[in-house]
Amino acid sequence: MAHSTTGSFTGKVVFVTGAGSGIGRATALAFAAQGADVVVADINDQPAQETASMVRQLGRRAEAVACDVTSGEDVAAAVATTVETFGRLDIAINNAGVEQPPTPLAETSDADWDRIIGTNLRGVFLSMKHEILAMGENPGSIVNIASGAAVIGIRGQAAYAASKHGVIGLTKSAALEYAAHGIQINAICPGIIETPMMDRFSGGTPEGRARVIAQEPIGRMGTVEEVAAAALWLCSDLGGFAIGHALVLDGGQTIGI
Ligand code: NAI
Numbered sequence: 561m562a563h564s565t566t567g568s569f570t571g572k573v574v575f576v577t578g579a580g581s582g583i584g585r586a587t588a589l590a591f592a593a594q595g596a597d598v599v600v601a602d603i604n605d606q607p608a609q610e611t612a613s614m615v616r617q618l619g620r621r622a623e624a625v626a627c628d629v630t631s632g633e634d635v636a637a638a639v640a641t642t643v644e645t646f647g648r649l650d651i652a653i654n655n656a657g658v659e660q661p662p663t664p665l666a667e668t669s670d671a672d673w674d675r676i677i678g679t680n681l682r683g684v685f686l687s688m689k690h691e692i693l694a695m696g697e698n699p700g701s702i703v704n705i706a707s708g709a710a711v712i713g714i715r716g717q718a719a720y721a722a723s724k725h726g727v728i729g730l731t732k733s734a735a736l737e738y739a740a741h742g743i744q745i746n747a748i749c750p751g752i753i754e755t756p757m758m759d760r761f762s763g764g765t766p767e768g769r770a771r772v773i774a775q776e777p778i779g780r781m782g783t784v785e786e787v788a789a790a791a792l793w794l795c796s797d798l799g800g801f802a803i804g805h806a807l808v809l810d811g812g813q814t815i816g817i
Contacts, residue, residue, distance in 0.1 A: 572595070574653065575651070576591075582757055583705060584656065590788035590791070602625075604626075657707075665719075680720070704727050706727040710806060752776055753787060777813070782810070
């Protein structure tokens, strides 16, 4: 069996990228609250250290690793640290990502394209590659954090949407390749979630928040805990039949116009 039968993650080792903030931090804490030990990988060391300390306050072991997911060397080293520190890798949450300031395609700079694709798509590719190699013959579960922008186009978000659509292609293809090896690979497509990224994107003002919430039929932003709960389900035995799934969790944002 890939996972515990109780839904608890005691004894499991979880690697989370972008775990210094928002969805990544909440997911790291949610797994820790269910008994897992966590490796907190983030390009920013200080927030990663803070998340690791929060995991320890929950009584679990944690290691913070400075890791830029656009660098194969960094990712390989972070995954190696996971195995060296905790002896195994059971679950990986590939969450690190960057937003795109609203920009029409023809005005998007080459540098912005490279930054967004580099983090959101290449970063997930590199993460999955080294995680799958580390899992080897052992069972495991990988969840990639995509976006509602992975299933629809969004004006002003061509580069971001392309990066997130790409994550679904990576997820489905790798899921096919590794399902028979016991490595379960899925994605979550969150809608508008209350995080520092969404604060930056909306401008954090009441008007900006109202503008993004207006895209949500449910009339509110999602919470980081709601996304973390979906990741926990996918990685639990109860989610064991989900393979290559792109789980849209978006308050209805993408279901129609
Ligand atoms: P956030 O900005 O609060 O946190 C992102 C974390 O990723 C930060 O700690 C940052 O330091 C880290 N990071 C950025 N670039 C990195 C790199 N190259 N290497 C390693 N770490 C890096 O963002 P949030 O909102 O928690 O987003 C997490 C993921 O969820 C992203 O992939 C984002 O695209 C996705 N998402 C977020 C939504 C939202 O409404 N907040 C909606 C849909 C998807």
